[in-house]
Amino acid sequence: MGTDRPPGRARRARPRRRAAAACAAAALLPLAACDALTPGSAAEAPGPRSVPSRTAVPDEDITLRLQFADAPLMVDALIAAFEEEHPRITIEPQYKTFSDYVKNLKLTMTSDSAPDIAQFAVGMTDLAEDGHVLDLAPYREAYGWDASIPPVSLDQLTAGRASESTGGRALFGVPAGLSMTGIYYNKELAARAGIEQPPRTLAEFEDQLAAAEEAGLTPLGVGALDSGGLHLWAALLNHTMSTDDYWDWVNGTEGATIETPQAMAASERVIEWGRLGYYNDSANGTGQVDSTAQFTRGDSVFLINGNWAAGQLATAMGDNVGFFPMPGGHPADPVVASGFSVSYAVSSRTEHPEAAGAFLDFLTTPEAGRIISDNGFLPTNAEAAEPPRGVLADVAEGHRLAVADDGITTFPDFAAPAMLDALRSGVQKLIAGRVEPADYLDALQDVWDEQHAE
Amino acid sequence: MSSTPSRPAADRRTASRPARRRGRWRGYLYVLPALAVYLAFAVLPALHTAYLSLFEWDGVTLGRWVGLDNYREVFGDAVLRRSVLNALTLVVFFSFLPILLGLVTAGLLARYRRPGMAAYRFLFMLPQVVPLVAVGVTWRWLYGDDGLVNQALRTVGLDGVTRAWLGDFDAALIAVGLVGTWVLSGLCMMLFLSGVQKVDPSLYEAARLDGAGPVREFVSVTLPHLRGELAVAMTVTMVAALASFDIVYVTTNGGPGEQTTVPGLLVYRLAFSDGKVGLASALAVVLACLILVLVFVVNRLSRSEE
The missing domain is CATH 3.40.190.10 (Periplasmic binding protein-like II)
Structure with a gap:
């Protein structure tokens, strides 16, 4: 994608000249504001496009910020359980209402203060396209997520793209709870x-x-x-x-x-x-x-x-x-x-992709599955959770059948x-x-x- | 803003010129803080919006210069044109009806002084004080399946008329418009009441001596004195109708279909959901121009009749 940049610059030349004219005409704008006014020119160059191949979390105190919009109780419980297993990693949850979250997603993920981990939502694929979200394909293999997560749930998170680092399918998020x-x-x-x-x-x-x-x-x-x-x-x-x-x-x-x-x-x-x-x-x-x-x-x-x-x-x-x-x-x-699923993506601006990967992998464990199930979502690993009762059992059974038939769209x-x-x-x-x-x-x-x- | 008038005339002849010039500039100095704030928070953003309307921009990545293409789309797109038409329909409910109701109530309340006027004023003014989002949520309940509106209709035996007003293709726009009527009638009444109080009571007395009834009195004495207030009410309510957003967003979100879609809602949607900041800006500019033209016409009409 790095090769895409120069043509992008060239394209900008023409608007910029007119921008200068517009600024002069307005006569009110300080000259320095001109550059800042060219829409999108202030956008930061994104970091790496893919997670590293190593999964080992460095032995140091790490703080990750997690921004999300669904099921705050579930997220709190997941974080608590994860931090117990990884005492040196702290996760700070940042909850937003769903509509606020979706409306601000692009600005949030392209800003300097982007959270390390963010809930996947419509628009995330565009961000992935521009390199603001890390491709998790190397971890998919390293952690063996294909075995622990229904394939259809992963397919929903590939944005239909191939991975540049593994050659297989890309992956821009890992599901916690599934929906239907x-x-x-x-x-x-x-x-x-x-x-x-x-x-x-x-x-x-x-x-x-x-x-x-x-x-x-x-x-x-x-x-x-x-x-x-x-x-x-x-x-x-x-x-x-x-x-x-x-x-x-x-x-x-x-x-x-x-x-x-x-x-x-x-x-x-x-x-x-x-x-x-x-x-x-x-x-x-x-x-x-x-x-x-x-x-x-x-x-x-x-x-x-x-x-x-x-x-x-x-x-x-x-x-x-x-x-x-x-x-x-x-x-x-x-x-x-x-x-779909309540899934989480990793920002390309994070300094701790390994720790983020460890959290995402934790979501596939039986312990996480129990927490997810308790909160009314379908865990990726259905056998891990206690069998639910009543209408929750009907939903779980329907989902099991649909997954078995490869029928989750x-x-x-x-x-x-x-x-x-x-x-x-x-x-x-x-x-x-x-x-x-x-x-x-x-x-x-x-x-x-x-x-x-x- | 001159500081010279108080000086003796003789003194002015010798020393006035530089002093007056200095005074003139000092005048601008007083305006400066307000001007700076106005420029920074009103004029600059407006110019920025007009500038953005010349780009195709998703809000994040580098924008692409497209000239006037966005404006072509604003005038060519059926949904966008439809939204402007809806907004103009809302003018009837946000502007004409409240002014009519305001005139009637002002006429009724102005003729005689009664005890408890303050209470009336407070009640009619109340919708102005409530945030529009709260107004929208409340009316959504009132218009609901089992809401107060349908309950009232059922009580008087009009079961056949009941419907989910905000979900009905034919009724939704009218239902939303009536919320605006409810909100703005009180404002119009207050404006007109304050206008009526300026009228010299002897005029009413004279009219009555000449044998004018209440209607004649209203038309010949009250109404001509309210021209200024009418222009203000017209301007404020028209802007409220054309730039409406909150009530529509909270009650119907533009539905059903595009029956209640208004330009304000589309600007928001295009910019924040659809990633078309340039098109949203173009629509906002067109909307602002439309409002300016209408307000200009209203002001010209009210002045030329004077």
């Missing part, structure tokens, strides 16, 4: 609608939705004000589009497109369910958190959400709630579900930073029947084209 979306159901209401067991096929699920509708109940709760709608669309897409094509699209592989008959079919189904009155009336005005709260009050028979809601639902509803991944066309079809908004808004407003239109599926997919592809233009 699916359908929750209220057992009592389901029984009232004559539904006896989780559906084995999508057709069966549609029959159950219709039965619930017939019984005068709201069939499916969707929190489409934020991301509940896109989870529904992606869950249906998982069974129409091949996972390889889907991955190509999310990873920005050249020539990939979402404007396919398979995606059309999934989008049409979202419209169809809306037309049949399967969603809560206020789906477009309800956030995911609110839709979950309404579900605990018995407002709908089914609910689309992720494993992150399982803890809350288990507490509120006890044994009255169950979970299943969105079923496919045939009972024998592989289990496919959208999911990532969330569609990872395709581009602007994709989340396009998906959110697009699915709202699908739910209300206000857009043709073709136009919806066309809008998504426009965002994709813009991101992956080069």
